[in-house]
Amino acid sequence: MPTPLKKILPILLIICCCFGYSQKIELNANYKINDSINKYLTKASQAIDQARLEQALSSIVHAKELALQNSDRFYIAKTNMVLAKLHQELGDINKAKEQILDAIEFQKEHEDKVELAYSLTIYGSILTELKEYTAAEETLKEALALTEKYERKDQEGTIKLDMGLLALAKNNPELAIKHFNSSLPIIDSFDQSYSKAKLYTNKANALLLLNKINEAIVTNDLAMQIGEEFDYAEIRSECYELYSRIYEKKEDYLSSLKSLRAHEKIKDSLFNTNKEIIVQEASAKLNLDESNVLIEELTEENIQQQKSLKLGRLTTILSIALITILSLLTLSLYKNNNLRARANELLQNKNTELLLAKENAERASEAKVQFLSTITHELRTPLYAVTGLTHLLLEESPTPNQKEHLNSLKFSGEYLLSLINNILDLNKLEANKVELESVSFNLKKRINDVLIALSKSAKDRNNQLHYNFDESIPSKLKGDPLKVSQILINLIGNSIKFTQNGDIWIRVNLINRIENKVFLSFEIEDSGVGISQKKQQSIFENFTQGSVQINRKFGGTGLGLSIVKNLLALMNSEIKLESELGKGSKFLFDLKFEIFEDNSTDYFEEAKKINYNAMANKRILVVEDNKINQLITRKILEKNKIICDVADNGDIAVQKVKDNTYDLILMDIHMPGISGIEATKQIREFNTEIPVIALTAVTLDNNLDEFYDNGFNDIIPKPYKTEEFFSKLHKALTKKQTT
Incomplete structure (x- = not known):
């Protein structure tokens, strides 16, 4: 290489490096500004959900200042989206519409389909408030189509929620509930707590319009829990207002008045912040006149021209530098080929190890299946002797007292068979592969059999069993009696085990009856040791008990409540727990049965x-x-x-x-x-x-x-x-x- 070129080449390399470094600094600066804008907008959205409107305004102002400083129309449009939500909350619907249409115009022009779906959702909500129902429906459908096309599942739940609100505004509660039910799993999967609370309050409202009072109360309770947990003042206010209307329908005027006062109290605290002042402040801080915007656009154009001139001057330098870079690239490719060859060799070795691990896992799985098959047979064989001998003893004309004990033994044998199956197949139960039976049975008699089977253990601990059964429940129901028995035996047995010299109440009540279906509520309450708040979330996990001391004192595997939770999930229900340490526990769940005269074989x-x-x-x-x-x-x-x-x-x-x-x-x-x-x-x-x-x-x-x-x-x-x-x-x- 000639000597002059040797001298020039390092200088060219230094110039290229400096140019690249300056570009990197500029990119990093832009990234930090954009990250700050996103954080401000997230804070603003959370503050709007919690009715902290002044805080929301402050965050939006900071976000817009940064977006304008960076001359970034993408983030200006994004800021206008959140600003539209704020104006909607402030009651300035026209201003909200103006801001969201500005965002939509930019997003359509630049084909920003993901953010456009979010803006259209807000716009659909605004149109619903303006009672432009046809336009609102078309807008929300367009938003839903975009989320499905671009697989934005996190936005789909909110859109379906707004469709439910639209149906409710059009006085169609049945359609509203359908939309709410379809959106709930999506909202739940993304932990969108505010949307979930909003869904429950409006679903409760729809249920009340359909005169389903008990279901409305349960749904409103769920909304209130979320409102209290996340400090959503508006949600709590709406819940109290809905309670007031529910109690009024039930002619419980005292409770209705209390709920109405609670609603008014929250509303008063919310309106201590003068919304009109915030509206004026938002206009003063965020409304830029057209001349200022034009100046900024011209300035931006000037800056772009200057950048173009700089790039033109550097083109020649970069062309020369490119030759050097290509030379270095050739060397790099040679080294990379060597590295790739070594990496391929390592990958082949890893693949061999993975295949071996896969074969070992398959063999372990086969061994597990064989073990379960063998142990099932070995457990059922002696159990056959227990049930068979019980039958023979019942045939020998036992005394009434003996007959009662033998019947309990017979029932316990049936339960033990079911328990063996469920424990051995717990992995299948958790994978929802266990099938429910559907036979007719007498629920009252079934629970009586459970209580007879558990009466001795209750007596041994000096506990009193109190059984309250709603006589309006039909005598013949269709369902899975063995799984119902297993749930009750686990829960009642649990209460007996953790109660000494106390009382256990078993209550079964009819919630509702629709055609040939009944909805029942079950409560098992005890006056035992209770469960601490810390342990209430983990108590339903496998092999979990309140503490090591409880395990040593009371015994047990810790599987009972886990099986109950999984069985109820299989029956489309869930277990609820109310407990306080030292003051007892109450387990609650609901089940749905058909009223049915069984046509199958009754042996x-x-x-x-x-x-x-x-x-x-x-x-x-x-x-x-x-x-x-x-x-x-x-x-x-x-x-x-x-x-x-x-x-x-x-x-x-x-x-x-x-x-x-x-x-x-x-x-x-x-x-x-x-x-x-x-x-x-x-x-x-x-x-x-x-x-x-x-x-x-x-x-x-x-x-x-x-x-x-x-x-x-x-x-x-x-x-x-x-x-x-x-x-x-x-x-x-x-x-x-x-x-």
């Missing part, structure tokens, strides 16, 4: 119709490896004059069917040697007529087709109800006789 009723004489002297082969279960099944059959033969495993069963004549086979599945399924397949090779019923403790979630495909006629899961057992036997035997 207890069918058992009454069974002709047991027709089953007398029938020969049944029981294939079962567990000696206790053999004894129980044999005793139950022989008490009804059925001839019973036993095979200890599948091989013996196949041979016995070849050598003897049987009317029916009861086949276990898990046995030493060949399984029950394999034994049935072998029997079907030479005898296709004999009924084979699977009597098994295997989990049947997804295996039903496998049973029927391999030759089984029916399935009885263990432990079973005796009525179901004989109903299925009778059905199989009578069907065999008719064929």
Whole structure:
């Protein structure tokens, strides 16, 4: 390289670096100003939500001053959006409209679609206040289309809320509630607390217009909670005003007057700030006349021209510098290629490790599934002995006192089976993969059975159980009685465990009845140790109790309340807790049921119709490896004059069917040697007529087709109800006789 060029090149590099550094400083300065504007506008929006209008105005003034200083039309438009919200809150609707239209004009011109959606939402709200309903609806629909197109889910909830407010303004509460319900999950997912509170107050208003007073009260309570938590004075004022109207409808005029006074008190405190003065101050500080704006635009144009001249002078220098940069770039590319090769090698090694980890995770998952299947079978097998022996003892003419205890034992066995299933499948429950049953049942009797089962533990702790059941609740409901029992046993058992020498109240009331549906409220209240405010949020998590001391003193796994929460979520409800340390606790939840006469098979009723004489002297082969279960099944059959033969495993069963004549086979599945399924397949090779019923403790979630495909006629899961057992036997035997 020539010597002069060697001398010039470092100078050129220094000039380029200085130019780049100055540009970087300018970019950093702009970034800091824009960040400050965003912070001021966020503060202003929060202050408007909390009715702190002077504070909001101050933040907007700072934001606009910075936007004008930086000559940034994007942020001027953004400031006008928030300013429109302030004027709307101040009651100056025309000024609000003027400001938002200015923002919309700029955003449309520069195709800023995301901010345009937000501006259109504000404009739609303003048009609703101006009673220009058609224009408001079109504007909100345009805003919603933009949010869906550009996937701005955080704005979608607010737009749907404003659509609900529009429907409410048009005196269409049903449509309003529909919009509110569709927006609530979105608003909730983005923690938009002010919008959520505003939604609840207006939904409560719509419910009141539809004369759904109890639902209006519950919804207004939710709004009041948010208003108090986040200090939204306007929300609390609206809630009190709505309470006043609700109580007036209920003819509770004293409560109505108290609520109205609370509403007026908040309104008075809000209006201590003179809104007219703030309006004048906003105009003085923020309204720039056209000449000033024009001067700023000309100044900006002048600055741009000067920048263009500077850039022109530097073009030649940069062209020369570009040659040097390309040379450096070539060197950099060479080094990068070497680095990329090493990175690819590392990536391949990582991929190999990830594949190995994936295979290990899959094996662990398979092992977990196998463990759950095995442990389910092993727990259900002894539980079959408990329920079977209970049935046999009930058949031995027990005394009334013994019969009550045996019935409690029978009910507890059923509950234990449900509990085993839920604990073993807790991960499935939390993933919402557990299905609800839908059968008819007597709720009052179901709760009575729960209280009988828990009466001894209550008596042991010297507690009194008080049961208040609303007699207007229909006797027959459609739902999942086992899950209802599990919820109540966990909650009532929890109250008994944490109460000594006290009282427990169980209250069930009818909230509402619509056509063939009833809405019920459940309360379980105790006078026990109570739960601190700090622990009330975590008490429903898995394996959580109030404290280590509570765990040591009272015992338990800490799973009960978690299961309750998940079960109620599955039933579209949620658990609420009211408690104070040392003063007891109250758990509340609501459930919806259908009024229904069950048309499905009622095995207890069918058992009454069974002709047991027709089953007398029938020969049944029981294939079962567990000696206790053999004894129980044999005793139950022989008490009804059925001839019973036993095979200890599948091989013996196949041979016995070849050598003897049987009317029916009861086949276990898990046995030493060949399984029950394999034994049935072998029997079907030479005898296709004999009924084979699977009597098994295997989990049947997804295996039903496998049973029927391999030759089984029916399935009885263990432990079973005796009525179901004989109903299925009778059905199989009578069907065999008719064929």
